Amino acid sequence: MALVDCDPLMRVTWTDPVTGKHGYLVVHSLVAGLATGGTRMRAGCTLSEVEDLARGMAFKTAIFDLPVGGAKGGIDCDPKDPQAREVLRRFVQAMRPWIDAHWVTAEDLGVPQHLIDDVFADLGLDQSYHAAIRRSADPEFTLSRVNAGLHSPVPGGYQLGDVVGGYGVAQSCLGVVAARDWTPGETTVAIQGVGTMGGGAAWYLHEAGLKVIAVADAAGALYDPDGLDIPTLLELRDRYGEIDRSQLPADIERLPRQAVLGIEADVLIPAAVSYAITPANAGDVSAQFVIEAANAATTPEAEAILAARNIPVIPDFVANAGAAAWAWWLLLGRVDADPVLSFSVLRQEMLAKIPPLIEAWNSDRATPRATALRLADRQTQYLRAAEADGELLVTIP
């Protein structure tokens, strides 16, 4: 059975005994007994959303040739709720059997990496990659490499682990720019969301000389057709990824948050919520390309509308997979605390993945998602065959 058609291996629904809020863990697939995927928190999060995201994680690990299956955690709670941290702690505690043995989790929407690591520490666990770290021949050594990589300082005052996913999104965008033969300095970008993924993508695209002309956070959209001063705007963010409006330069136009989807830019990067582009608003999209930094950013129906309008979508499981791939390269020792090495490996891997998707679109209008799914499926068959033959040996150094 193709990866895309599989039912998940396991779905867990948890009820918080204190608040009655619900949390979900979906393990789509295990490879060598492990699955990976972040934990998100948002009011209204559902089991079917977490199921979609877990499946997406399985595609990401397949397409990046990582020896691990896909999973996801989700909690139906507003991350600004005063009880949010305790709800997350109780969720992690309840998922301990999976967290100890099989599920490697990390940050996601509404849950930054430092928060999930703090919660793991509360429970006496080293770090959110615990299930993989404890398999290592030398867990202490692996843990110190993981921590050194996550916290390695990078320009802008950031830490590598916080920006590497956005860097990968920026590279996928630069892959599109190169494939289309666009001039970076004349290429315009609109980004929905300026948290971990959207903020990182904005930073590296701005650094590469592209014009980021619009960004949105939960409070609204900001627009400047000449290009926004991204470093200044990112400085004004709070811990929820919202920009302080009281300190905004006066010449920035303020728009309703949904307006970012209709901005006339070469590239639109949804980097906030899932299901951002739906049939109701797909007709508003004015970009030539959509690059999904957010997971499940475009519904299938909306993607069909965009394809009919000649707007291809680079799917989440390629465009934003840098975050997951990098975490595994760090666990497996392919990268370390050196940001130059991490950026170089991710750039090469991402730039190699974009051209086949665009060639298939140009030659026979195969959507990038369809092409990428075919590649992910092929890789999954290899992994399953290797596992069945007992040849899949995953060594974490």
Ligand SMILES: NC(=O)c1ccc[n+]([C@@H]2O[C@H](COP(=O)([O-])OP(=O)(O)OC[C@H]3O[C@@H](n4cnc5c(N)ncnc54)[C@H](O)[C@@H]3O)[C@@H](O)[C@H]2O)c1
């Ligand atoms: N963090 C990761 O490592 C990672 C990796 C891969 C994919 N993703 C995906 O990227 C997306 C964003 O995750 P994140 O970690 O950057 O989240 P985050 O919580 O750090 O930031 C979210 C951003 O989106 C904004 N936002 C929220 N609702 C909005 C709305 N309706 N309209 C406009 N802006 C809105 C917030 O204000 C904030 O700027 C999610 O879909 C997540 O699954 C995250």
